[in-house]
Amino acid sequence: MSAAGAVPDPGIDAMRAIMQWPDKTMIAVDFDGTLAPIVDDPDRAFGDPRAIAALGRLGGLGLTIAVITGRPARTVVRLGRFTSVPGLRNMIVLGQYGVERWDAATGEFSIPPEPDGIDALTAEVDQLLASLDLSDARLEHKGRAIGVHTRELANPRAAFETLLPRLNDLAERHRWAIEPGKNVIEIRAPGMDKGVALRSLIEETGVRQVIFAGDDLGDLPAFRMVQNLRAEGFPGLLVCSASHEEDALTEISDLIVSGPDGVAEWLGRLADSLAARRS
Ligand SMILES: [Mg+2]
Structure with missing residues (x-):
């Protein structure tokens, strides 16, 4: 009006x-x-x-x-x-x-083409999940990004809260971007x-x-x-x-x-x- x-x-x-x-x-x-x-x-x-x-x-x-x-x-x-x-x-x-x-x-x-560093980053995400006993999280490999899905875990919200700061640190170290979503945290190439x-x-x-x-x-x-x-x-x-x-x-x-x-x-x-x- x-x-x-x-x-x-x-x-x-x-x-x-x-x-x-x-x-x-x-x-x-x-x-x-x-x-x-x-x-x-x-x-x-x-x-x-x-x-x-x-x-x-x-x-x-x-x-x-x-x-x-x-x-x-x-x-x-x-x-x-x-x-x-x-x-x-x-x-x-x-x-x-x-x-x-x-x-x-x-x-x-x-x-x-896929950006340099995606393989090293994926390996670090795998290690991190193992160290937190969260290896059951579903990983989605997108070529320029890795999505870590917590939806299917026993306690999705707690896993998300645990992972977010850790994945954030990891992304910052590599100067990649982090994208939190609905029960998913994504690390992706910046820009x-x-x-x-x-x-x-x-x-x-x-x-x-x-x-x-x-x-x-x-x-x-x-x-x-x-x-x-x-x-x-x-x-x-x-x-x-x-x-x-x-x-x-x-x-x-x-x-x-x-x-x-x-x-x-x-x-x-x-x-x-x-x-x-x-x-
Ligand atoms: Mg959407």
Whole structure:
């Protein structure tokens, strides 16, 4: 509402711009916990078919569709099953926080070589886990990052609390970045985050407004980037896929939905509204 004296609402402004110029809108979405439910085995975190179908409809309505994930691009293209959706013919997947890329239009992956030092770092993480009697933690090897998952341990929270400062020290010593998430701590090669990735994709595609949806701490740089863009007059809408495991994003979001189910439902409603406007 923009009654005289009312506080401006950047979310409402963004929604208005999106409804008016869908073909100048980018929707960029995190994968795990946003498009896909969090499950014990990250290798089986498949994209929610309803959400993927809704993204396809939005792509068909002219929006630019992007997924920006901490996971390798190849993994997310497989788990998302994006290749079979007609409206996603031009989608872009940025993996490992924007270091890797897949373009649906060409089917090509751009994957830089693994950074030096990943093997030494992995060996140190193994030693640390053994010394803490936490060798049962699931390790996810991403090439540019190592994820230590505590979800399947007897006491996930205690293990997480024990590991966080130790892994933080280890990452600092190697000058790598640390990314705590939902029952997962990731150590990754420095230099990229989702905010940098989002901004460069916006510049490349020339869109004039953006929607970003995410669920976890790794999404914060993208949320902050959208806030910065808004301060520059570029409309942006922030959507939080909320869960009981993390609430860092709720306060700065325009819209809070209930996990991947809520995201799928909201994307479907957005596609319905835009389709209704067009007809
Ligand atoms: Mg996530």
